Amino acid sequence: MSHIDRMSIERALSQYQDPYLKTDLITAGCLRDIQIDQARVTVEIELGYAAASLTAGIAQMLQVAVEAVEDVEAAKINVRCVVRAAPAQGSIEALGNVKNIIAVASGKGGVGKSTTAVNLALALAREGASVGVLDADIYGPSMGLMLGLPANTRPEIKDQKLFIAPRAHGVQVMSMAFLVDENTPVVWRGPMVSGALMQLLTQTAWDDLDYLVVDMPPGTGDIQLTLAQKVPVTGAVIVTTPQDLALLDAIKGIEMFNKVNIPVLGVVENMAIHICSQCGHAEHLFGEGGGERLAEQYGVDLLASMPLSMMIREQADGGTPTVVAEPECQISMIYQDMARHVGARIAERATDAQGMPNISISDD
Numbered sequence: 001m002s003h004i005d006r007m008s009i010e011r012a013l014s015q016y017q018d019p020y021l022k023t024d025l026i027t028a029g030c031l032r033d034i035q036i037d038q039a040r041v042t043v044e045i046e047l048g049y050a051a052a053s054l055t056a057g058i059a060q061m062l063q064v065a066v067e068a069v070e071d072v073e074a075a076k077i078n079v080r081c082v083v084r085a086a087p088a089q090g091s092i093e094a095l096g097n098v099k100n101i102i103a104v105a106s107g108k109g110g111v112g113k114s115t116t117a118v119n120l121a122l123a124l125a126r127e128g129a130s131v132g133v134l135d136a137d138i139y140g141p142s143m144g145l146m147l148g149l150p151a152n153t154r155p156e157i158k159d160q161k162l163f164i165a166p167r168a169h170g171v172q173v174m175s176m177a178f179l180v181d182e183n184t185p186v187v188w189r190g191p192m193v194s195g196a197l198m199q200l201l202t203q204t205a206w207d208d209l210d211y212l213v214v215d216m217p218p219g220t221g222d223i224q225l226t227l228a229q230k231v232p233v234t235g236a237v238i239v240t241t242p243q244d245l246a247l248l249d250a251i252k253g254i255e256m257f258n259k260v261n262i263p264v265l266g267v268v269e270n271m272a273i274h275i276c277s278q279c280g281h282a283e284h285l286f287g288e289g290g291g292e293r294l295a296e297q298y299g300v301d302l303l304a305s306m307p308l309s310m311m312i313r314e315q316a317d318g319g320t321p322t323v324v325a326e327p328e329c330q331i332s333m334i335y336q337d338m339a340r341h342v343g344a345r346i347a348e349r350a351t352d353a354q355g356m357p358n359i360s361i362s363d364d
């Protein structure tokens with residue numbers, strides 16, 4: 001007869017605070033099973049976000065905690081990542097083969113939205129997720145090039161009606177640039193743009209995605225608003241530079257997503273710090289803490305503060321973004337950390353939705 005009770009194992013497991021879920025794994029709903037066989041304990045943990053690089057370390061920490069419980073001789077901790085679908089805004093129907101859509105947006109152009117989106121997608125994939133990228137930045141589609149696909153790339157067509165997304169660096173990629181010549185979108189009006197993008201989104205045979213990263217057109221005008229109302233988005237990531245003006249634009253972005261009930265998963269402050277390539281000295285070019293203040297003011301996370309770095313520019317513009325070109329460098333570590341934060345915010349929403357009763361409210 002075992003003297004070990006489940007409560008003492010749960011207490012030991014809850015000593016570990018997950019830095020991304022910001023709580024212990026039991027409170028976060030990640031505990032799937034505890035088996036106690038005499039003095040041996042087996043625990044099944046399911047993380048709701050892509051974190052392949054963390055699972056072994058977490059299992060080890062939990063093992064030490066459980067083996068410290070009186071009478072436990074050996075503990076086996078299995079930690080898996082299982083990404084679940086979190087609900088989209090309002091009553092928009094989700095796509096069957098895409099669990100979560102992440103919109104990457106910015107209040108204005110040129111702040112590094114596409115570079116951030118592409119590195120986010122690759123970082124999520126490196127954490128073990130199945131990832132797609134949709135280039136909705138119709139006036140300057142750059143995703144294909146950043147992922148190293150030739151300019152004349154065309155998707156294959158399946159059953160005469162579905163596009164097969166080309167793959168690059170392990171992610172599925174679709175872009176308006178694959179379908180039209182360079183000059184066409186410039187003359188399009190808003191409804192044509194959103195119509196074309198909805199077609200790209202729904203007529204691509206996405207191969208079971210955990211996350212689809214959508215690179216939104218810059219700004220907060222009609223096109224952006226229409227997309228935010230039509231695309232079933234799980235959450236938005238706002239990219240900004242730290243200058244005051246860009247921050248004001250970022251606020252417009254946050255407010256636009258609030259208006260259409262899309263949760264803002266957080267803010268990424270890009271080109272925030274300059275690290276001298278000669279002496280390594282770090283300088284805050286546009287003042288310190290702007291992104292943090294913005295995040296605090298709007299109750300969202302500061303997901304990452306990215307340095308201004310020649311490497312980020314050269315590698316993204318050269319078709320092999322930093323996360324793939326130099327996965328172990330410090331900048332890639334910041335991108336990976338950002339990706340885990342994004343995944344964790346989505347996991348929280350998926351867990352909340354699972355545990356909630358289905359209540360429908362009608363106006364009449």
Ligand SMILES: Nc1ncnc2c1ncn2[C@@H]1O[C@H](COP(=O)(O)OP(=O)(O)OP(=O)(O)O)[C@@H](O)[C@H]1O
Pocket residue numbers: 106108109110111112113114115116137140142217218270271306307308309310312313314316317
């Ligand atoms: N952290 C960074 N350090 C250095 N260069 C960067 C950084 N982030 C982006 N860049 C460079 O800045 C330029 C603009 O970036 P990007 O195309 O990602 O911006 P964007 O906001 O998507 O622009 P647009 O909205 O016009 O499409 C690119 O040449 C890119 O390589």
